[in-house]
Amino acid sequence: MTMDALQLANTAFAVDMFKKLCDKDKTANIIFAPLCTSTSLALAYKATKGDTADQMKQVLHLQDVKDVSFGFQTVTSDVSKLSSFFALKMVKRLFVDKSLGPTTDFVNSTKRPFPSELELVEFKEKTEETRQKINKSLSELTDGKMENILNEDSVSDQTQILLVNAAYFVTNWMKKFPEAEIKECPFKINKTETKPVQMMNLEATFCLGYVKELNVAILELPCLNKHISMLILLPKDIEDETTGLEQLEKALTPETLLQWTNPSMMANTKVNVFLPKFSVEGDYDLKPLLESLGMTNVFNESASDFSEMCETKGVVLSKIIHKVSLEVNEQGGESLEVPGYRILQHKDEFKADHPFIFLFRHNKTRNVILSGRFCSP
Template sequence: MAIDALRLANTAFAVDMFKKLCEKDKTANIVFAPLCTSTSLALAYKGTKGDTATQILKALHLDDVKDVLFGFQTVTSDVSKLSSFFSLKMVKRLYVEKSLNPTTEFISSTKRPFPSELELVDFKEKTEETRQQINKSVSELTDGKMENILNEGSINDQTKILLVNTAYFVTNWMKKFSEAQIKECPFKINKTETKPVQMMNLEATFCLGYVKELNIAVLELPCLNKHMSMLILLPKEIEDDTTGLEQLEKMLTPETLVEWTNPSVMANTKVNVFLPKFKVEGDYDLKPVLESLGMTNIFNENVADFSEMSETKGVVLSQIIHRVSLEVNEEGAEVRDVPGYRILQHKDEFKADHPFIFLFRHNKTRNIILSGRFCSP
């Protein structure tokens, strides 16, 4: 039950984050890793007290979750097993200035659930050395995919706590898209303009659902061994003056998302799927996003309360760096068509040749690992 409460909390936080990132730019591609952020913040929460702690719990929707760190430990250990099947790397690190002298209780209480997420570093005396060291270790943890996570000048000798989230993922499907079927097609970025895109095509049986009142289709594409699925929310047409996603984004809530992607409202259908090959990258400073979700104390020297971690006054979360890279391509297991499906004359078409929202869900815990929207090649 606790894991259920955590899943709902994480879903709600993912939706909140998504909507805030959408508000910033109506037409940009977006990709972010909500689970990285909530895990790191749960770790920071362990060091806070009073209103600072309450605000974190509220922003992460964790008020009803009994043992927060244990819940995250269970989910993250499940999710980390995925990296043996996929090129999926997730880094969630809390770098703490060592002169803050974090208490032994704090260090040991975080080390048990998260052996490597907390690191004591020297921002104060060895700023540049520390920056290079963090860059090097993040690069190594992501197979060299995430270089220079910290630009020059991004930290200084006043940096207290730095939170770094990075994730990269390259798809690996249960059913491979045939390379021979990839063709250049126009992708509508709005009502009047198109851009060319490499369009993949596959006809197979998938879970498909419809949200009648919004005129959107919801497709589930399982990744290898069904450990994860990509869920795509695609409006039928571009109805507004930007991406065609405005109405959907407005109606999106944690509740509607759970409702629309619920397996019970989707059916196994023979579908002719058209999906662009694409690569999206997101690079965000999450401080303003979290502040707008009510997490203001943690960044404010006058009120931040990190007394569960350190006796030093004025400890704040100085910065949150969030960088994600996602590559959607044709790779996957070879398709052997199951005999008997031939009888299905009727087939649906799912043609993602205009903007859509996507999420990658870990099917065992049903947590959202990556989410975003694709608006333009």
């Protein structure tokens, strides 16, 4: 399994972001859409020069990527096909104020690699009208799931470039979890507290891996047609006074993640899987997070350089809005309701009744579409 430079770059960026979000709040549920962010930032990167471009290149791990635009063009066209199989929407938009005077050359150069991702709008002249117009189109793009993504504080007549990511996904498994097996169970939030969850249960053959030194099991649950898989990283139990994820989060790096989820490290095993039904929502301002990773110029009008896009000086990325919602339920394709199917011999148990980390990977391009952690119902 070889991964190309862009997949490695996007994976590294996803892990960096995830760790920053984890550090910000040790016990919160997290869901974010790293591929949306790297795609939008790659479009913004195309507009920059000098140190501003260098910083973005570092943070997005694009040093070894020969042709960034073409790489994203391929990924975007592959990933956009997923919405015909799944309740999956991924909106990645860069709204640029017309008054900055972006050149026709620049606008045209974005059309193939980043189709419909760059939009020229009038923040300066028609602030409120523009905000409402954007909200309306974002609502349509997310099937009405996300209303009023831009509140009144998110834009002003000073807004220059606004980056919006909005994504939602509802799981659709290759093997559905039988409804009859869903029971209320306690979910351990930490060593002493529990909360009730609706626990799904399924016995079948899945890919299972194990990280010995961390005592962590890794399960791959394929979604319909194996286009997407959910990978779950579950510590054996809550060993310390935290949610039990602290050690795992420390050990998680782009390298370790690729190592642990490498097919050669996992084996097809009969598994009795217990997974809670849950939904998570994330809403983040990514500016401080990206600044802490070293992407600072792009937000700083005395340092930023957007001269690939326009002549105007002091252009900055004004705001980044990132909203994601995920619903994990029992729905799926083939049902395994065959007489006697429950008599699996020598089976492993994978019981996600305490905090875990998860990611949804697009199997064709190996990109992480969504990533998060579930700590509490």
